[in-house]
Amino acid sequence: MTEQLVGVDGVRAATAVSPADGTAPVIEVTDPVTGTPFGRLVMSSPEEVRDAVGLAHRHQPAWAATPPARRGRLLHEIAEEVRASANRLARLNTAETGRPFSQALDGVLAGAATLDQYAELAPVRGGRALLGDVAATDLMVPEPRGVVAVLTPWNEPVAVACGLIGAALATGNTVCFKPSERAPHLGRALGQVLCAPLPSGVLVRVTGDGRVGAALVEDPRVDLIAHVGSTAAGRRVLAAAAVRGAAVLAENGGNDPLLVDSDVDPVWAAGQAAIGAFTNSGQICTAVERVYVHRAVADRFVAALVDQARRYRARPRDTSEVELGPLVDVRHRAHVHGHVTQALDAGAEVGCGGVIPPGPGSSYPATVLTGCRPEMAVFQEETFGPVAPVRVVDSFDQALAEAAVDRYGLAATVLTGSMAHAQRAWRELPVGTVKVNDVFGGAPGGAAQPRRDSGNGFGFGPELLDEMTTVKVVHLGLPGDVANPEP
Incomplete structure (x- = not known):
């Protein structure tokens, strides 16, 4: 050779x-x-x-x-x-x-x-x-x-x-x-x-x-x-x-949260979450790693997110589907699946995905988990895969407080129609970048300064x-x- x-x-x-x-x-x-x-x-x-x-x-x-x-x-x-x-x-x-x-x-x-x-x-x-x-x-x-x-x-x-x-x-x-x-x-x-x-x-x-x-x-x-x-x-x-x-x-690494407020269109919010969690099979530094959704819109949000996840295919069959590439290798897939398995064993439920597909390569499906809790690995650590773990919260205050408790400090996204909530989010979240109403938004030439781990x-x-x-x-x-x- x-x-x-x-x-x-x-x-x-x-x-x-x-x-x-x-x-x-x-x-x-x-x-x-x-x-x-x-x-x-x-x-x-x-x-x-x-x-x-x-x-x-x-x-x-x-x-x-x-x-x-x-x-x-x-x-x-x-x-x-x-x-x-x-x-x-x-x-x-x-x-x-x-x-x-x-x-x-x-x-x-x-x-x-x-x-x-x-x-x-x-x-x-x-x-x-x-x-x-x-x-x-x-x-x-x-x-x-x-x-x-x-x-x-x-x-x-x-x-x-x-x-x-x-x-x-x-x-x-x-x-x-x-x-x-x-x-x-x-x-x-x-x-x-x-x-x-x-x-x-x-x-x-x-x-x-x-x-x-x-x-x-x-x-x-x-x-x-x-x-x-x-x-x-x-x-x-x-x-x-x-x-x-x-x-x-x-x-x-990062463990970027996405906060979904009670006053946003849940279908639009689910589209933002899907882009953030599934683009490049979740292998992006600022990918969405954990989702906090207000109870008032949670059911419609989760249903729409599951629908979005099912459109991500390894081999798209029509124009309504999005190409989902494999994970980089089987070693990394084992890491991603380990986080999913641990969450399911601890009481989370799978909305879609969560199963290693048959055949060669290191593909992994777009996965939505519900019933997640802060102590689970999918909320504590960087999964770095096409996994959207969802936690339902009773208020924006709860979402903000829980999202701020993390050893990482890369970025966060907030979806809200409230200027007051947006203001609080960018001031209180201890991360280097806060994006409001655009999961991958940012002007050309923008800088980023991560914090903590x-x-x-x-x-x-x-x-x-x-x-x-x-x-x-x-x-x-x-x-x-x-x-x-x-x-």
Whole structure:
């Protein structure tokens, strides 16, 4: 079997790897639709990881000295390369993670748009002048952090990578890029596309699982780790970085609530809940993970939500149905089904779904659970699957109070016709983003700052440029005889 070994420069020759070779760890990817092998990639060795960081470290000063406008032009070129490769990247995404092609393509195009955004924003971004002595000048000047390790997830592999890498490069950092081991072929192809217009050593990439990620995090030449992934992995990153004082930008797991007030159309609200819970089979960072619905509209809401869930099909048969891709692999499906089974054993009821379908692959049906309680795993933890657990509450106050009790702090959605309730929700919910009457709403360039176990730092928007830089304070005084001339 011929494999591409992704090393420090991304252009190494293909290497023959036998399944029984055993000379280096191998990533094996299974098609989540068919359950058949898709491909194998050799992981980067510890030596290659060290070489990758060293290459980025050596080239960082020259890249930082490159005029920002020049860096911006190169980012625009990268964006065009991403668009030109969009279909190929989207097909690889579908093959490795099962994401429906149209959604995968949207993610690629969103990544290209983000690169264009940072190409425009970074060159016009400046520091701050301070008012002090009239005979002096005081400045706060942003400078690149140095080498940024970018560790990206499998559920939105292109858009997230383009955002973090684009912001890091635009501000003068060099980047070591490790894509998720669940989408390594896509990560390799994306790395090749992103590297094409850039000078050598500005963007280097490695392939591997958590062991390769740990090697990056622990390297003393890495100045900032930008990680998007699970909370467990995020904690390991934070712990390793804390030992040597490296900066960390992290978006971890979430357990986002959806609150349905008594004064909204329950059918419309069910449509919002279905979009939030079932899009990309629930494998979205800000997916709806738990639903609180007011008793006054609960029966009609649940009936409409069950009807919506039944329209999500692995293979749509007509235009009224929505494509539901598989979960990324059978290991993740076991996690999702475990949450459902635990809820049913604890007294919840299934409105639809909740059964592993026969046949190959890792498909899982859109599932609605009723009679859920706060102590159940589907309400306590991130399920990250097409599951909508519903809890009926007696008042908006109850919904707000229970939704706020959570160790995560990523996002929340509130469906209400009351401006007072909307105001209370965005003020009282301890999350980084509150969306009112639009489960996936948001303006272009919007920023997000997760809280608590969901991470730290701005992961999007112009504010991400601040995360990628550090500030140097400069006081420029005059020599004594100039500053205080004799009369």
